[in-house]
Amino acid sequence: MIFDDAESPGPDGESPARSWSPQAGLVVLAWIGAAGAGAWLAVLVVTHGDPAGRLFAAVLGLVLLVGAVWGTRARPRLAVGPEGLTVRGGFSRSRTHPWGQVTDVRVLQTRRFGRTVATLAVDVRDESGPGADPDAAERLLVFGRLDLGADPVDVAATVLAARR
Structure with a gap:
């Protein structure tokens, strides 16, 4: 098994395996931001907020969602x-x-x-x-x-x- 930025023993005493990943805190922050942008968009849609604000919230939420999915899968x-x-x-x-x-x-x-x-x-x-x-x-x-x-x-x- 390979751990994040840590060593795990290699087979038969060979050099240990190492791995690196996006920081978990940033990935969690992206998920929270995507959820927040989605909630903001929902409020703007329900209250008939201005179209520019809805567009901004939708684009922001989409970018954060893509970043969160990528950081989770990578x-x-x-x-x-x-x-x-x-x-x-x-x-x-x-x-x-x-x-x-x-x-x-x-x-x-x-x-x-x-x-x-x-x-x-x-x-x-x-x-x-x-x-x-x-x-x-x-x-x-x-x-x-x-x-x-x-x-x-x-x-x-x-x-x-x-x-x-």
């Missing part, structure tokens, strides 16, 4: 273990990339709104299917702090250590 978002790297999307299934398919792991530092933001970038080569074009099968996986619930620099160090 747990764990990234997991590493002796067999490779497993990535789970919010609206798709999990996909495991064996270590032989992981070509590069790096941290990208960018300046946004006056501050430096770190993201984890992982290059993988998907060699599935007979006769697959090797150039068309390259993928770049990008994870931010919200995806991982941890500092991408620390996660990169753990991924690189597990890859060896």
Whole structure:
């Protein structure tokens, strides 16, 4: 079993598995916000509130609902273990990339709104299917702090250590 940002013992004394997920508190906050926006929209509809307010409440509720569903389903978002790297999307299934398919792991530092933001970038080569074009099968996986619930620099160090 893989735990959120924690270690679980690997089989036969191998390196432990680690996983990272969106922070549970943010996911709960998104669910509460979606419910609140839905209640606000209901009040505006019943009281015949202004159309702009109803539109704003509906869009806000929809965005928060999509974020809450994605944050709930994407747990764990990234997991590493002796067999490779497993990535789970919010609206798709999990996909495991064996270590032989992981070509590069790096941290990208960018300046946004006056501050430096770190993201984890992982290059993988998907060699599935007979006769697959090797150039068309390259993928770049990008994870931010919200995806991982941890500092991408620390996660990169753990991924690189597990890859060896």
